[in-house]
Amino acid sequence: MVCGFSGLGICRAGGGIFGDKNIFMSLKKAKEVLKQEARAIKKMSGRIGKSFENAVEMIASCEGKAVVMGVGKSGLIGKKIAATLSSTGTPALFLHAGESLHGDLGVIGKKDIVLIFSMSGSTEEIASVLPALKRLEVPIIAFTGNCASLLAGSSAELIHIEIEREACPMNLVPTTSTTVMLAVGDALALSLLEKKGFNPENFASLHPGGALGRKLLTTVGDIISRTGVNPVVAETDTVKDALLKMTASRVGAASVIDSSGRLCGYFTDGDLRRRLQQHEKNIMTRNIKEVMTENPSSVGPATLAIEAKEIMQEKNFDNMPVVNSKEEPLGIIDERDIIREGI
Numbered sequence: 001m002v003c004g005f006s007g008l009g010i011c012r013a014g015g016g017i018f019g020d021k022n023i024f025m026s027l028k029k030a031k032e033v034l035k036q037e038a039r040a041i042k043k044m045s046g047r048i049g050k051s052f053e054n055a056v057e058m059i060a061s062c063e064g065k066a067v068v069m070g071v072g073k074s075g076l077i078g079k080k081i082a083a084t085l086s087s088t089g090t091p092a093l094f095l096h097a098g099e100s101l102h103g104d105l106g107v108i109g110k111k112d113i114v115l116i117f118s119m120s121g122s123t124e125e126i127a128s129v130l131p132a133l134k135r136l137e138v139p140i141i142a143f144t145g146n147c148a149s150l151l152a153g154s155s156a157e158l159i160h161i162e163i164e165r166e167a168c169p170m171n172l173v174p175t176t177s178t179t180v181m182l183a184v185g186d187a188l189a190l191s192l193l194e195k196k197g198f199n200p201e202n203f204a205s206l207h208p209g210g211a212l213g214r215k216l217l218t219t220v221g222d223i224i225s226r227t228g229v230n231p232v233v234a235e236t237d238t239v240k241d242a243l244l245k246m247t248a249s250r251v252g253a254a255s256v257i258d259s260s261g262r263l264c265g266y267f268t269d270g271d272l273r274r275r276l277q278q279h280e281k282n283i284m285t286r287n288i289k290e291v292m293t294e295n296p297s298s299v300g301p302a303t304l305a306i307e308a309k310e311i312m313q314e315k316n317f318d319n320m321p322v323v324n325s326k327e328e329p330l331g332i333i334d335e336r337d338i339i340r341e342g343i
Helices: 020-047 050-061 072-087 124-136 150-154 176-196 200-206 211-217 220-227 239-249 269-277 305-315 335-340
Strands: 002-005 010-012 066-070 092-096 113-117 140-144 157-160 232-234 253-257 263-268 319-323 329-334
Touching: 020 176, 050 113, 050 140, 050 157, 050 176, 066 072, 072 092, 072 113, 072 176, 124 150, 140 150, 140 176, 200 211, 211 305, 220 305, 220 319, 220 329, 220 335, 232 239, 239 253, 239 263, 239 269, 253 319, 253 329, 263 269, 263 319, 305 319, 305 335, 329 335
Parallel strands: 066 092, 066 113, 113 140, 140 157, 232 253
Antiparallel strands: 002 010, 253 263, 319 329
């Protein structure tokens, strides 16, 4: 199979039922849909104003959580928006409007705020849940295309999702409307993120299993505690003693300590190779102090792994010693160990 239109990921098999004309028509339609939805988002960006600002203030000052509601395609968009809010510092959950009528309203607390997404604003499920929400006395922010709907009239704040028409040729299938809803939801979440001063460290704490979480949370101490590698020799030992320690640890380096146990030098297999290339005599029996790197660069266990990686790349190191506050060696951090962590 050869990809004929890689830009849109449209593939064509040689011959078959997919002729050039059909592919051209599909490509043309795809571009029309993308342009129409892009235009709708651009127009929406020019329409949002005070009501959007009020909604941000209401959610930011909410002492509880944001409960996002909807049904159908709008409900699916609501699920994504709830997830985005939660991951960016605004506690949120999605509650299906239909399910809420059968006991699930119990998740809504007195300090919560409710966000309802519905283009028509008058579906049976939405109409049925509004009286219950009124009894709970929770504020409602409506995201709807119908400013005259029951939902709009029941809301404390209204965000008008205004579109000219759906991308569907019959103007029926939710397409442009859901795209604009999604974009408005993202705008809401990121406006709240900025207002709350949500930073990468906050994001990482909520995504400990993700790539960013690993980059911003994993420390050098975390890695060396798992590898358990800490080859150490005394400054009175020989190169052979260091080589034996390095071979046993498989890290290709050894920390050298003075009589008080503090790091005073570092010796790597690269140092050994360079000495051998220079045909130094009796290298194995020489004192490690004579050939080690004195006052080597080191990091502490609290150093982020990503920072240690950047130091090693800048200095062209493969590894480096890790020391405590007393300059005592705790282990060796290797670039390969950091890479294995997904950093």
